[in-house]
Amino acid sequence: MASINFDSDFWQQKLLLIDSRKLIFPAQSIFFAIKGRLTDGHHFIAELYQQGVRHFVLSEAPALEKYPEANFIVRPNVVQVLQEYAQYHRAQFELPVIAITGSNGKTILKEWLSQLLEQDYTLAKSPKSYNSQIGVPLSVLAINAQHNLAIFEAGISTVGEMQQLQAILKPSIGIFTNIGKAHASGFSNLEEKIKEKLYLFRQARILIYSINHKLLHQKITKTFTNTDTQLWSWGASTEAKIPMYTQVRTHKTLVQIHWTNKIVRLAIPFTNAAAIENCLHTVATLLYLGLPIQTIEQRIEKLRDVPMRLELKEGINNSQIIDDSYNNDLEGLKVALDFLQQKHKTSPEYSKTLILSDIPEFKNHQQYRSIARLLQEHQIQKFIGVGSVLSQVAAYFNAIAETYFFETTNDLIANLGAKISFYQESILLKGARAFEFERIAQQLKKRIHGTILEINLEAVTNNLQIYKNQLLPKTKMMVMVKASAYGSGSYEIAQLLQYNHVDYLGVAYVDEGVALRKRGIQLPIMVMNSAAYEFEILCKHRLEPVVYSLSMLNAFVHFLTTKALDTPYPIHLELDTGMHRLGFVADEMPVLLSTLRKHQSLLDLKGIFSHLAASDEQQHDSFSKQQIQTFQDLAQEIEQHLSITTIKHLLNSAGITRFPKHQFDMVRLGIGLYGIDPNQQLPLLQNVICLKTSIAQIKTLDAKETVGYSRKGTLKQPSRIAILSIGYADGFLRAFGNGNAQVKINNQLAPTIGNICMDMCFVDISHLPEAKEGDEVIIFDQREMIEALAQTLETIPYEILTNISARVPRIFYEA
Template sequence: MYTLTSILAIIDHQRYRFVGLDLEIVDLAYDTRKIRHGGQSLFFALRSIRDGHQFIGEAYRKGVRAFVVSQADIDTSIYPEANFIWVEQVMAALQQLAQYHRMQFKKPVIGITGSNGKTVVKEWLTQLLLGDKRVYQSPKSYNSQLGVALALWNLNDDYDCALIEAGISQEGEMENLASMIRPDLGIFTNIGVAHASGFPSKQHKLAEKAKLFAQAEAVIFPSRYPIAPLLPDGLLQFSFGDKETDDVRILQIEREGRAHAAVRVAYQQEVATFSIPFQDKASIENVLTCLTVLLYMGYSLEAISQKLALLRPLEMRLQLKTGKNNCSIIDDTYSNDLASLQIALDFLFQQQQHRKKTLILSDMEGLDAKLRGKLLSLLQKQELDRILLVGERLQYLVSELTTPTQLYAQTEDLLFALKDIAFTDETILVKGSRAYHLEDVSQQIAAKSHETVLEINLNALEHNLQTFRSLLPADVKLMAMVKAFSYGSGSYEVANLLQFNKVDYLTVAFADEGVELRQHGINLPIMVLSPDEQVFESLLAHQLEPEIYSFRILKSFIAFLEARQITDFPVHIKIDTGMHRLGFMPEEMERLAGLLQATDTVRPKSVFSHLVASGSAAHDAFTEEQIQVFLQHVTQLEEHLGYRLVRHIANTSGIVRWPSAYLDMVRLGIGLYGVDMDGQLDLEMVSTLKTTITQIKALKAGETVGYDRKGVLYRDSRIATVKIGYADGYNRRFGQGVGKMMIAGQTVHTVGSICMDMCMLDVTDVLAHEEDEVLVFPDLMQAAHAIGTIPYELLVNISSRVKRVYFYG
């Protein structure tokens, strides 16, 4: 246990103010949105994209009474019950506390780094070791400067070993992580292209990652990476590969049937063949990493063989799905521990589309007296409407919790009872250990749909948002474009994440889109582009703020408001500075100002324009002219109105290339969804369109495929039919070999015409089977270029009948 006094002795501080009792600290807080009960929380006011000092008041209102801060001039008089510790750097103080806490753990700590595979190796090692050891693992991808510190805080002596990820994106980051983790054993997974822009070369990146092992006893790594020369003297090197010098030598890798591979290895004069349930290159390397770790830890080849045969693919993503009866399902059923449960609960309460919240929870590994108490305490802090428990060892919670709680001894009992449980208009978190197969429960309550799916990576969207935010000064507001179904990515699901991340405004194309957001708990200001008279009632009823772009619309809206005796309704004025699509012309400013002055029905909140070619250097002179024209006429309008308006003109490319156009607010569009038209940022693709193979046929040369016999085969071929067509948004121009898809990393082309609900692929030269997953757009930019369009069109044309699956983690 830690108290404020003991923490004061651990971290370097400048001064402090303690009042009242010496508080016991259980939780470390840094994000006020995730605080349920703050009485035992220590809040770290981190300065990152947002300054945590701005949220001290909110944290105080949520019950927090202990703060670590760096801002000298905090008015402590408004927080009479609060304790403050002043430090030079808040993040450094948090890491210092995490480092101290880690050093109290005397059992093995295994540090994992690399470009890819860190999380998979961590999860698989946990799965492989659980029968023999109680394993602590850093939750999900908590591998950053902040994530590692938070992960280490949950470490305690109830565990036999700990697996901690370390991820870096630029030079100079690993030393802090290494000092916190202090691994006894190091694991290096691989070196790849991830975060390559943060390092001068691959060798620099490798050297930086090797710093994690500075104080380790041994390191395990694939010998195909030149890491050995970078390791400290005296460190035991334990490698695997096909070299004579490798400790674990790979002799042969062969495919077995459709889904397995046979891996033959030699170790200490013994040879063994392992059957593993994977065939892709990445999975095989990750399995070999785990195999080598187990050998280093003293497991026999025979014991390892039995364990590896039971490995299963990991669904490491917390998924948000559409449920039956207007429910939302959060599926997080691949593991269950306190840390990942807290993350899942945070995500549950981030969802505002339904007021009612339900938790379906299974038993978890190692539920001893201490863990039982912690689980009870965690659940007591949640404002849940219903809890369904699976596993007899959770019986004690039924009498202790005030939330209505039902216990089922086994998953089968819950599945049988589902027909009598009324799930309606609620968000349901399904959280369980793999052994309980709660994915069967999730499948039962999820809505059935078309098998082609669009996966939406909410982590990637959050990453992109923060990437653009990092370019902006703190006083510049951010408006996020969620028009056109959020560029095909969904509506309230995306808006919920943006609201949680405190963007300032949302923008939709039509009032109906705004109404849907309001109906699903979105309370941010919402601007509606180009409204007409038919939607004025909706604007008023749902507090949607219209773009005013012409005198006709302005006069009609004024008359509409006057008839209802409405005053000061917020509107946004659009000026046409060169797009020549919608908006008032600059020469109309005098007339516009006069009309606005003559009425009190509307009150302009912002004035904006649209840059025509902000991403093109060839038109920079025109962009500069647009900005100047805009500023000139905004000033003219403001002089007449007598107050300053929020000014915005920068779109996504404007944010990247035109800091002079930031003004008071920027509008982030396609870049939010991972399309980098400027090629200057490390963005992550948010949407991945996938389908499956329905049937494969062997056809002779001379046969034809599809309508009008346009797909002529010039050789004996294997043709796969997949479940996507132009009704799903896969453009007919992708027919006749123009379209490229990917199966297990192998590129294939379309054959013949694209049909309404399906199309055909030539899989003659690749390994493909019926029911295999197919990636529809391996390269979105290339696909758009192939049919002479832009990525926007491909994204927004994905049909609403295509199931959206959202994942986070």
């Protein structure tokens, strides 16, 4: 097969697209139809062609007659084409590249090095955690002629992958962070994993690593002895190139460094082991690059923890904040604008606002013209520029409807509420570290309760796709968003489901459906319970009622006779096949069928459904199969009598995996969307929900002291007790007190002690000497913790999730 000519017109001035949802400029895009674990890009070719895309890289030959204006490159491996293109692009630039690999800390280290070096270099770097076989080439393709240093991270999951990344990156400086068991399943042992990762540095001038990792040190010295790669080791040993010794204090760590025949000391603003190691990697790197130790100390004092995701938070005046204020570079801005664009597609009622600082990597004013064009392309409606350079080039942004410019962050904050106001806006904050945009974020965020519920939208999408993959091609999917989407927030989850083209939503009550309609959800919505007095508002908002009794059917027919509707109104029939909750039973069929036939001009029977009473319990399988047969017989009788075809559905989350042959026309996905599979047959499901709070205060108490109401918590020995900002009014119920539940602090479990209060509770942290006031506390962040709480109450995970109070703010994010 002939090699690809990357100098051809096909590749010139094009934007690479691997996610069809992020299309902005169709005519300028090349779509790479990548086959992933859950999706296949080839399924979106027709849709993208219809939207104007004309350049495609595929692994399957298309039907050319369907796409007369398109240009196709067809190769067996689309990802390999992307990698070859990145390798070609990399070869056009002579610049030093720092490549980072290791089991943990790659992204943090990359971001910290960028912060520390942005004053000295024009940097290219990986956006977010782009370190995969796809992420690395996308990162490299961002290099341009202005860059004089690049920092990329590289991650692998199996043998053979690093060779591809090495060929793309060709690093001159390597950093090996550490070695551990993360992503270890693709390797036979740690030695093999180290060997594979070291391939990245086979042509590097220098390799920076910590001698504290003994096995890593052994393998590196053995691999690079008698090579041209210089080993730049650091650690608590005189064997290291740079001996470094640490002493952890309460709020900082003191470091003694033996460097150029001197002992120098500096303080770093971190006390946990992972942050200390990452920080010392940066020190070693900066020493290699020739920065004076005094400069290094000054810059490191300003380092702060880096958020690893873009979060959508509630803001003032019905606005939402996308806080990406920890750094500012061109590629990161593009990623953040893409995120803002996706949020706008699902929430078009919010206008788009960007608050941006000067960009340190830009060395001349003309480069800001590209930013102005980028903002116009993303249809930014309000732009606020902060910094002396942006103030000087304000005229570049005249095409934006509303603009403001300030020399400093202080100037902007002083004008908030006076000169500048916000209402119902999606506000993206993107600022270089020196501008301290976190201060702006604090001004714009809605003041909220200390306990929060985080919802991982990427995990929701992952879980949705996993369940879709269990379905037959013609099977539709309804997703239940009742009870505030199992506690996670109905509207936000419904938005995502609408964006991902599910067929139906299900709610319990009319007011839930009305709320979704008022916020722009257009999907068909089935309402499980409605009363006669709600029929008017139900029809006004095009909600489809479940009819489960003859009295309700007659009442709805009577209501419809008073309306002059142009078409029959859609309804769904609920059948009772053995659960004996709501629904028609077999004995009612004659009257039901007669009524339905008589009023076919008023009623459009869209769906027929029932509930399995014990779909997740194997001991009741014979009863479940009996229910399936009863449902099939009754539904068939109804359809034949009325000469219609309906959407028939019976299976819930557990039923989807346990009874795959009985999907009928649609399935109803519920708690499985949130990563809880009662049968544990889908190991790739991800947890969606994390309930967290913080330590409000710590008390050291003597033995025999008591804690909490009714003095239920009696101490048998001197103890450290943490008071947490969560109580039974938040959903952490009284039954969890007195040692009946455990929470996670610094990744270690701590039991409750004493009774749970309305707004507070107590945990024993005597075994956690490093725990301090303000520390994050995880109530649950994985299925096992949710199930443990459910077992305490002798209930099911549904109840744990739906008990989370509405006063607990929901924060939605994409990892």
